Amino acid sequence: MKKGKGIMTATIGLICFVLSYVMFMQFKTVEETNITQIENMREKELSEKLANWKEKFEETDLKLQQTNEKLQEYKQKRESNQEASELLNAELIQAQAIAGLTDVKGDGIIITYTEDENSELGKIEDRHLIELVNELRLAGAEAISINDQRITNMSDIINVMIDGKEFILVNRKRMTSPYIIKAIGDQKYLESALTTKTIGFATRYPNAIVEKKNNIIINKYNGSIKIKYAKDVVKEEK
Amino acid sequence: MKIRKTQVAITLGVMCFVLVFGIRIQLKTTESLVTTAGTYRENGLRDEVLRWKEQYDRAYEQLENAEEQLEKERQVSISSDDSSVEKQQELKRINTYLGLTDVQGEGIIITLRDNTNSILGIADDIVHDGDLRTIVNELKNNGVEAISINGQRIVPSTAITCAGTVIQVNNEIVGSPFVIKAIGDQNMFNNITRPGGFVYSLIEDYGLNVKVDRSDEIKIDKYNGVLTDKYIQTVK
Numbered sequence: 298m299k300k301g302k303g304i305m306t307a308t309i310g311l312i313c314f315v316l317s318y319v320m321f322m323q324f325k326t327v328e329e330t331n332i333t334q335i336e337n338m339r340e341k342e343l344s345e346k347l348a349n350w351k352e353k354f355e356e357t358d359l360k361l362q363q364t365n366e367k368l369q370e371y372k373q374k375r376e377s378n379q380e381a382s383e384l385l386n387a388e389l390i391q392a393q394a395i396a397g398l399t400d401v402k403g404d405g406i407i408i409t410y411t412e413d414e415n416s417e418l419g420k421i422e423d424r425h426l427i428e429l430v431n432e433l434r435l436a437g438a439e440a441i442s443i444n445d446q447r448i449t450n451m452s453d454i455i456n457v458m459i460d461g462k463e464f465i466l467v468n469r470k471r472m473t474s475p476y477i478i479k480a481i482g483d484q485k486y487l488e489s490a491l492t493t494k495t496i497g498f499a500t501r502y503p504n505a506i507v508e509k510k511n512n513i514i515i516n517k518y519n520g521s522i523k524i525k526y527a528k529d530v531v532k533e534e535k
Numbered sequence: 536m537k538i539r540k541t542q543v544a545i546t547l548g549v550m551c552f553v554l555v556f557g558i559r560i561q562l563k564t565t566e567s568l569v570t571t572a573g574t575y576r577e578n579g580l581r582d583e584v585l586r587w588k589e590q591y592d593r594a595y596e597q598l599e600n601a602e603e604q605l606e607k608e609r610q611v612s613i614s615s616d617d618s619s620v621e622k623q624q625e626l627k628r629i630n631t632y633l634g635l636t637d638v639q640g641e642g643i644i645i646t647l648r649d650n651t652n653s654i655l656g657i658a659d660d661i662v663h664d665g666d667l668r669t670i671v672n673e674l675k676n677n678g679v680e681a682i683s684i685n686g687q688r689i690v691p692s693t694a695i696t697c698a699g700t701v702i703q704v705n706n707e708i709v710g711s712p713f714v715i716k717a718i719g720d721q722n723m724f725n726n727i728t729r730p731g732g733f734v735y736s737l738i739e740d741y742g743l744n745v746k747v748d749r750s751d752e753i754k755i756d757k758y759n760g761v762l763t764d765k766y767i768q769t770v771k
């Protein structure tokens with residue numbers, strides 16, 4: 298009898314172990330399924346990612362074609378220094394335009410953003426302008442200015458107190474309301490990005506008025522670019 | 536003895552029943568989860584995303600090669616012309632300014648972490664896109680020459696946004712810890728960490744884990760995308 302009892306206990310123990318193990322496995326599966334379900338919910342996000350990569354590819358592919366063309370031209374014109382320098386000129390002009398060092402024109406939008414000191418929503422601080430610039434960049438703006446101060450890669454927008462009054466400085470220049478923000482890029486993108494329901498900047502801040510405009514001229518940055526600390530990393534020859 | 540045996544049998548039976556029941560519930564849940572998920576379309580999309588990413592990677596690699604060759608070709612073509620040499624240096628400088636070259640130099644590194652020890656788990660003690668924008672703006676105010684966030688170089692087209700719970704820089708997802716590298720005069724350290732400043736208030740008022748370090752040698756990678764000029768024309 299004693300021996301039988303031992304065997305029985307062992308059997309029960311074993312069965313319990315196996316059953317618990319199976320249950321545990323099931324739990325794990327359910328957890329994993331939950332994760333895939335979350336991933337499934339991200340269908341919208343996936344489509345966005347897809348559009349994003351497509352766009353990046355197209356941009357890169359275009360740039361590749363342009364670079365290859367330039368390369369061909371340089372090779373063809375290697376004999377003549379005159380023409381090679383013309384090519385270099387064209388490249389320099391392109392880079393300057395993107396960097397904000399030349400006046401540019403194109404189609405885009407103009408935002409008139411007027412301060413209303415009597416309402417909480419109507420106050421304008423540096424962070425509002427930073428956010429607006431950020432939204433314009435997300436919508437693909439290629440050139441931006443605030444009250445004719447060109448926004449470059451290193452432009453800063455800050456609040457300061459001068460004689461007890463608050464001001465916003467853009468590129469260290471004092472600004473006052475109304476703020477006229479010009480942006481050149483895809484008009485439709487730019488406009489719809491700012492006026493999207495609930496999240497668009499002009500939807501959240503009704504004192505920002507968005508207008509489409511053709512042939513906008515955006516002035517160049519009238520400072521100079523300084524590179525003192527950043528040294529180009531020299532590639533080692535393979 | 537007989538009673539004991541029955542007791543054991545009943546206990547066993549109940550245990551088995553409970554366990555089997557548990558397994559059945561699990562099975563059922565799993566089934567319903569699998570059927571509701573439209574996995575087919577999802578997987579198709581995911582494959583396509585990967586395919587385009589691959590295509591992009593390939594194109595980008597080719598572009599890098601082409602640009603390298605172009606650089607050499609330029610060198611050869613203009614080597615005998617002084618004004619061209621000058622122009623080429625200017626082009627290089629602008630490209631550095633735009634974030635299109637790898638750079639190194641002195642500067643500071645700011646590391647921000649979500650507060651994971653928080654009891655409340657409120658929105659105040661995680662890093663927001665607005666925090667990153669403010670810090671980047673402050674760095675620019677301190678005259679830095681190159682900035683990156685988790686390897687994403689800040690270029691003229693850079694947007695720092697938040698979609699749901701994730702932060703994106705240059706349309707790429709970045710997460711905590713956020714490492715912001717900036718090349719410029721190291722003395723900006725005092726200004727960035729000044730009492731009452733933004734970084735200070737993140738630590739003191741919001742309980743964020745923020746670290747600011749000086750460094751003599753920071754390396755910042757170039758932007759791995761393309762800056763477009765489809766819509767702008769130079770005014771002569």
